Amino acid sequence: MRYRMTALAAAVAMPFAVPAGATDLEVTHWWTSGGEAAAVAELAKAFDATGNKWVDGAVAGGGNTARPIMISRITGGDPMGATQFNHGRQTEELIQAGLLRDLTDLANKEGWANLVQPKSLLDSCTVDGKIYCAPVNIHSWEWLWLSNKAFEDAGVPVPKNWDEFVAAAPALEKAGKIPLAIGGQPWQSGGALRVLMVAIGGPDVYQKVYGDKDAEVAAGPEVAKVFAAADNARKMAAKSNVQDWNQATNLVITGQAGGQIMGDWAQGEFQVAGQVAGKDYTCLPGLGMHEVISTGGDAFYFPKLADEGKSKAQEALASALLDPKTQVAFNLKKGSLPIRGDIDLGAANDCMKKGLAILAKGGTIPSGEQLMSQDSLNQINDLFVEFFNTPSMTPEAAQKRFAEIVGTAD
Numbered sequence: 001m002r003y004r005m006t007a008l009a010a011a012v013a014m015p016f017a018v019p020a021g022a023t024d025l026e027v028t029h030w031w032t033s034g035g036e037a038a039a040v041a042e043l044a045k046a047f048d049a050t051g052n053k054w055v056d057g058a059v060a061g062g063g064n065t066a067r068p069i070m071i072s073r074i075t076g077g078d079p080m081g082a083t084q085f086n087h088g089r090q091t092e093e094l095i096q097a098g099l100l101r102d103l104t105d106l107a108n109k110e111g112w113a114n115l116v117q118p119k120s121l122l123d124s125c126t127v128d129g130k131i132y133c134a135p136v137n138i139h140s141w142e143w144l145w146l147s148n149k150a151f152e153d154a155g156v157p158v159p160k161n162w163d164e165f166v167a168a169a170p171a172l173e174k175a176g177k178i179p180l181a182i183g184g185q186p187w188q189s190g191g192a193l194r195v196l197m198v199a200i201g202g203p204d205v206y207q208k209v210y211g212d213k214d215a216e217v218a219a220g221p222e223v224a225k226v227f228a229a230a231d232n233a234r235k236m237a238a239k240s241n242v243q244d245w246n247q248a249t250n251l252v253i254t255g256q257a258g259g260q261i262m263g264d265w266a267q268g269e270f271q272v273a274g275q276v277a278g279k280d281y282t283c284l285p286g287l288g289m290h291e292v293i294s295t296g297g298d299a300f301y302f303p304k305l306a307d308e309g310k311s312k313a314q315e316a317l318a319s320a321l322l323d324p325k326t327q328v329a330f331n332l333k334k335g336s337l338p339i340r341g342d343i344d345l346g347a348a349n350d351c352m353k354k355g356l357a358i359l360a361k362g363g364t365i366p367s368g369e370q371l372m373s374q375d376s377l378n379q380i381n382d383l384f385v386e387f388f389n390t391p392s393m394t395p396e397a398a399q400k401r402f403a404e405i406v407g408t409a410d
Ligand code: BGC
Pocket: 030, 031, 036, 062, 063, 086, 139, 245, 265, 297, 298
């Protein structure tokens, strides 16, 4: 999706006068699955309506591949107009190096502090009192997505929690299904570990490990239970032979797999496939064990640019992202929750409603990306993909290495 138009052509096509200085702006992101593409098209539409032009810079391969490319473009002097990152700690170095734009004046003018909920979202954009990002959604990792058809085919009821899911695995296997679908990219197994940490260990253990970096807790008996669950997960996923997260979601959509542990962006794929929450698929927040969701998600950051016209367009984009209409259109397609409390999400599906209800009662925890540096998270991701791919690695051996990483993490 590359839009290139001359200013004249744009002026002719626009139903209203193009503001002086309207310009092309390249926007990078890693939203390349069907559901993600449908959602990002809503952001492009909202930005184009300002008279400027969204030049799409999708980078395939998921966040772990895309982020280093985006970062090296910014540090290497070839910045884009705006870029997606997960709000949290991923941009600390770019901000310290003075490469990202301070949005505080715009945020104050538009009253973001009163609009954005929960407050932790804007806090995650803030360094030394200055706001560096425009949050667009709340995405949470802590979900189990289940194929109702797979369980029907296997002749067992759709599970209501992780324990029932594990108990149903033999019936699924007997019916020729893969109990648990997971893609081979390290961030997927590393993410699944954090979800199990919350579901089995509970939010306090999760906070101690990822927030306080408490190596003793990471090596202790509560986390041993989490590693036993992870051992079950890898056995259930032994035949899950896909790479990308959305290919794993597709195994669930088509009833070839029983379930997938994945963030709520998976909803975008069910939606594009025409599936209905509650009827075709079931979602269990907190794996049905601890019903909490993390308030991670996506935000846009704006590299400092010399061009005045493009700098103005950056502000127009930031405003458009937080606009109530954009928030509704984008989040309904993305499967995420809006970042404003004053949004009517009447059209939300069953699963989004569950997420909204948990949010309303304050059942939230910080995301991994808010608590731990991306370097430390990557080390855990690498360990976990090795654990999933190496049946001879015992859960005890994996836990020992995990505790060592946690002990040196920042
Ligand atoms: C982003 C989501 C995205 C997912 C998979 C996450 O890091 O927050 O918006 O859908 O990666 O690409």
